[in-house]
Amino acid sequence: MGHLNWTVQLLSVLAVSTLLCVRAQDISVFDEFPDDLGFDDLGSAIGPIFPRPAVFPECTAGSSCVLSCRYTDDKGNVLPNRAPVRLTMDKQEERLRALVSRQEEVIYQQGLLEQQQQQLVNLLQASTADQQLAALDSETCLSCSPTQWCEREGKTQCRDCTVCQGGYRARSDCTKFSDATCIDIDECREGTDTCKADQLCVNTQGTFVCVESVGRCPKDSYFDLKTKKCESCSVCTEGISFLYLPCGVVNDSVCTPSVGATLSSLWMGKINDPSLVTRAENLANGIKVDLNSFHSQNNSYFQNMPRKGMVKFRKHGFVTVTFNFAARHSCNDFLQFGVRTSELGGLAAARLTELSGKYFQGSTISTTVEVDPQDELSLDVKSGTYYCFKNSNDARYSTTFEEIAADNLAGPMSLLWLSHESAAVFLRAETRQTTYETGWRATFNMKETSDHYILRLDSYTYFNIREGGNLRFSFMQAYFLSGQACRSNGLVVIPKLLKRDGQVIDLFENYQRGVPLQYNSILTAGSVPVEYNDKLFFDVETARSCKMYFYGNNEGVGTVSLLWVPFRQSALYAGMLVNGEDLFGVGEETQLRFQEVNNTDTRTLRQLRNGKLKFKRSGRILVDYHGVLMHSCAYAKVTVYYENRPGATPIPFAQQVQGKTDSEKEGLVLSGAYTVKANSRIYLTLTCAEGRVNEVFNGRVNAVSVLWFPP
Template structure:
C-alpha cells in the first residue's frame, strides 16, 4: 500500500520490513544504483566544472559569498569512519545526509524551463529598532539645530562674563584711584597739622642742647653759624634760612615738579604744572632704607628684601613714592642711579636689583643687577647700580636685595646699610620731545673659562632700533645719528686663582670712529678666588653716524673666569642716546699732581680734562691746568655724572662726596671763596681694602639739576687710616652728560 507523501513522493516499506527514510528515497531517485544504506559507498559523484566552486559548499551556506562560507570542521573521535560521514556501523550520519540531500535538490529540473531550477532559502531579518531613513535625517537635523543653539547660548554667556570682568576691573581701578586720593589728602592734612608743631619739644637733641632751641615757625638754635647749618644741624626736611637765621621746613612742591631739591642751606625750587609739561629733562633724588623700625639693620635671615625709597621733596608731577616704591607720573625715559654701602653676613653673595613693574603689577622685569661678594672679614662694600627704562604713568620702580642662600643669620646683623650724608638714589628723566633713545641688551653666557673676554649682546629692548642697535655680530652697539650717549655695562662673574685676587680685573670701553678704535674709559675691580662678584663700567661720550661702542674684560694670566647672564639684569648693558642739539659730554681723569695722600680728611680731588671743550660746561679752577677741581655749568639743564677711583689705602672707611657750591661766585684776584657753603649731592662709602688685593675701588653715580653758574667738585675722606696712592693713569676718571632743560 502506497500512501501519498508531501512533495509528490510516496513512502514504501523495504524488503526487510523496516521503514525507509525519505531522504534515502530521494537519494535513490537522483542516483540510480544507490539502494538502501549503501548509497554513501556505492555511489560516488565526480565534480564537474560547474560545481567546482561549491565543492565544499553544503546547505544554506552555498548562498553566501565564498569568503563567508564556513569551512568544514574535521571529524574528531571514535565515531569518525573512513569517509568521515558514517557512524560506527558504516551508516551515513543523518546530518551529512541532510546536507547532501539539499545539495541534490538544487539540481531538480524546472518544469517550465530547460535549465535547472534552484531552490533558494532566504531569511530576511529586520531589527525592530531600525528607523526609516527619512526619520533619521530629520532627527539628525533637529539634533544639529539644538547643538547650535546650545553653542550660541554658551557664547552669549561668555560675552556676558567678559563684560562683567571688564566692568569689575574698571571699578577696581576707580577704587584704587580713590584710595590713592584719600591717602594723599590724609598725608596733606597730616603735614598741615605739623607746620605749627614745637620741634624743640618733639625732636630730641635738637641744636645739641634743648635749652639752645627756640620755637619759631620753624626753630632757631642760639649761636648757630652758617658753617653749623652746612654740617646738617637743622636736620632732615629743614634748611637754614640765612635771612632770619633759623631752620625752616622745606617746600614740598605739592602738585608740582622740583627744579632744585631742598638742601641744607636753600629751599626747594618748584616748577609749575605747565612748566613741568614743557620740560625736556628733570631730576629727582631720594633716600633708601631697610624695612623695619631701625631702618638700616636687618637682624634675620632673608631671601629677598625690598628697600624703601622715600623722597626728599615734592615733585608729585614727575614721581611719587608709594609703599616704598617710586611711581612715575610722566611719559618718557628715566636713567636710575643708586649708591649703596652695605655689609652682610651671608655665606654667599647678595644681589642688588633694580626692577620696573607695570601699571597693574602684572608685568615686571629686572632692569639691572649687581652682586656683592662674600667677605671673610665683614666690612662695608660700596656698590653702584644703574639702569634705564622707557616709562609711562603708573609704572613703578623698586629696589631690592636678594640672597643666594638664606644662610644669613650667623650674627645679630645679617644685613646692614650705611646711612650717607646725601641722597643715595637719583634719577634723570627725559621727555620724548628730546628725541632720546633708550636701549638695554643682555650679554650672552660664556660656557668656557676665559682670561680676556669680549661679550656678545642680544637686544632686550630699544625705543628706536634705527638710531641705536647692535652690529651684525652682536659685539658692539652702532649709532646712526650724531648725539651724546651715557652707558653702563654690568657683568657678573666667578673666578678661580690667586692671581685674580692679587691683580684684579679691568673692564674697557672702546669707541670705533671711521675704522679707528679709541679707548673711552676703563675701570678696576678687586678680584676674588672661588667666589661670585660683579664688575661694572659707566661713562658718557659724543658719538657720530656709523660709530660703534664695544667692551672688553681683562683678567690676569693664570686666572680662570666664568661669565654669567640671566633675566635678573646681572649682565646687562643700559644705554641712553640724546641728539647732539640738546646734549653734550665731558670727560676728565685724575690729575697726577696735587693728589691727596696720607691722613686725608675731606681733601678735594683735582682733574684734567680729556675730552673736547663744549660750551655748556667746563673744568675750571685756579692754579695750573693739571690742578683743576670745579666743574662749572654754563647753561641750565640736567646732568648725569659717574666717577671711578682706583687707589691704595689702609682706611677703615673711605668716602668720596660730590658737593655743589651754594655760591658759585668767585672773589676778585682769582681766589676762590672757600668759605662759601657747600651742599652734598651724592656720596659713596667703602670699607677696608680686600685681603690679598693691592688696589681698591670706589665708584659714585648721580643725577642733579644745574643752572647757569652751578659748580660741583669732589672730596675724599679717609677714616682711621691713610691714602697711599691714587692711580692717575688708568681707572680713575669722571664723565658727565648734560641735557637741556
C-alpha cells in the same frame, strides 16, 4: 728672482761699499741678475745712490750703452769676491723718464718741507702766546704777600687768605694759588659742647645750641632755634620750586627755584627702612625696600609711594636710574640690591661679595629704561642664603646683614627722566652667560631699542651708532672668579670705540680687585661723543689661569643700557685725574683735579682753573666717576659737590665709600644725577676716615664724565 729682491740685495751691498761704474762690454754679471732689468727699474729703486746715465753723453737714442759697475772701498781699491753688475740702456726715453721721475720726487719733497716749516711756525707762535700769558700771571702772582694767594680764575690778582673764625677750623691751608677753606666744628659730635644731660645738642654753623623741647614737635614740624617754638615745615610748590634740603629736627625745608621740566625731570631719594637689617624673612627670595623721596610732594613726572616701596612714573619717556649703596655683611655667597619695574621685571642688580662684615663694601647700580605712565619702579635686596639676618631662628649660622651705610656715606638713588621730545634713543641688552680665561670680549642678546636705525647690536658684540651725538653707556656684570691668579691681577673692564677708519680707542679702564671663589659684580659707566658708524664694545681682562664666569639672568645682573642724545640737545665733559701724586698720605677731604679730555659744547660747560666744572646754562646732569686707589682708611669716600654760586655752601649730591683695602689696589665707582643752575659749578673730593691714602692712580683708570641735558 724678481726685480724687488734684486733691488734689496743691491742696496745691502751699497751700504758697505762704493759702486764705481765705467763703460765696458766684457764683464760678468750676477748669477741671478735678470737680463730684462733696465737702468730705469734699478735707478728708480735706489735713487741718487746709483750714477745717472747723463754722465755718459755717448749713450744716445738708438744706441746701446753698457755700464760695468764694480765695488770699491773708500781708497778706490776693487773689492774681491764681489760680482760686477751689468746695466744696459737701450733708449733715450728711459733716461728722460728717470729724470722726470726724480724731478717729481724733488717737487714732492719740497712741498713736504714747506708744510713742516708752516707747522713749526704755528707751534712757535702758540708757544710764544702761552709764554706771554704765563709771564703776565707770574708777575702778578710774585707780587702777592705771604698772607695772600693768587687767583687765576678770570683776572689774575692777589687776594687775602681767609682766616678761620671761632667755631671753624681749616680744612686746607692757604697756598700760593688757592685760598684756605674752613669747615664748621661739630661741637656736639666732638663732645666739646656744654649742654646738660637732659638737653639735645644741635650743631649750627660756627656754634651749637642746647635744645630742651625738640621731642614735643609734631610730625612735619621742626624746632625753630630763633623763636624757640615748633614750626610747620614748608612745602615746595610744584612747578615753581623743588626741595634740595628736607625738613629736619631744627631746620625748615629749603626750596630752590625750578629750572622747569620741559625736556627732563629729576627724582632723588634714599632707603627709608631702618628695620631692614633686623628682619627674619627669607632673604633668598628677596624683599622690597622702602624708598623715601627728598622732595616734599609729588610732581607731574613721579609719584612716590613709600608704603608700597616704589616710585610710579606719570609720563612716557626714558629714565636713567643711579643708586650708590654700601653695606657691611657676612651673608653667604653675596648680598644683592636690584631695581625692577612692574612691566619689565629686573632691570639691573649689583652684588657685594661675602666678607667679614667689619668694613663697608660699596657698589653702584646704573641703567636706562623706557617707561610708560603708571609703570612702577622698586628696589629689592636678596642673598644667596636664608641665614643672613641677625635674629635668624637658627643659631648655627653666624652670617649677618650688619648695616646699610647712611646716605651721607653712600647714596642717593636718582631717577633722571628724559622726554621723547629730546630726540633721545635708548637700547638695552643682556649678557650671554659665558666662561672665559685671561681675556673676554663681552657678548650680548638684544632686548629692546627705541630706534633700531640709530642704535643696534651687531654680531652679539658691537653696538653700532648710526648718527653723531653723545652716548651714555652702563655695563653691569655679575661674575665669579676661580684661581689664585685672579687675586693679584683683579678684573679690568675696558670700554672701547671702533671708529670708521679702523682705529680702536680705549675710553678708560675700570678695575676691581679679584676675590677668588666669591660672587661679585662690576659697573662700567660713562659718556662719550660718537660719530656716524662708530661701534662700542667691551673687553674684559684678567690674569692668565684666572677663570671667569659671567652671568646673565632675569634680575639684571648682566646688562648693558645705552642712551644716545643728539649734540643739539646735550653737552658732554670728560676728564682724567692729574693730581694723584698730591693725594699721597692725605687724611682729610681733598679735591680731585682732572685734565679735560672731551668738551662737546664750551658754551654750556667750562672747566675752571681751580678744577671745578662750571655750567653756563641751567639743566640736569649725569655724573659718572671711576677710580683706583690704595689706602689704609676705615673707609675712603668720593663725594660730588654742587655750588649754586661762587662762595656758596657746597651741597653734596652723590657719594660712595670704599672699605679698608689693606693697602691693596681697589676700584671705586660712583654715578649720580642733579639739577644745575646757570653759573653753578661742581667738583669731586676724596676723604679718608681713620687712616691715610697710599696711592691714587692718574690717567684713564681714574676718570669722570658729565652729561648735560636741557631742563
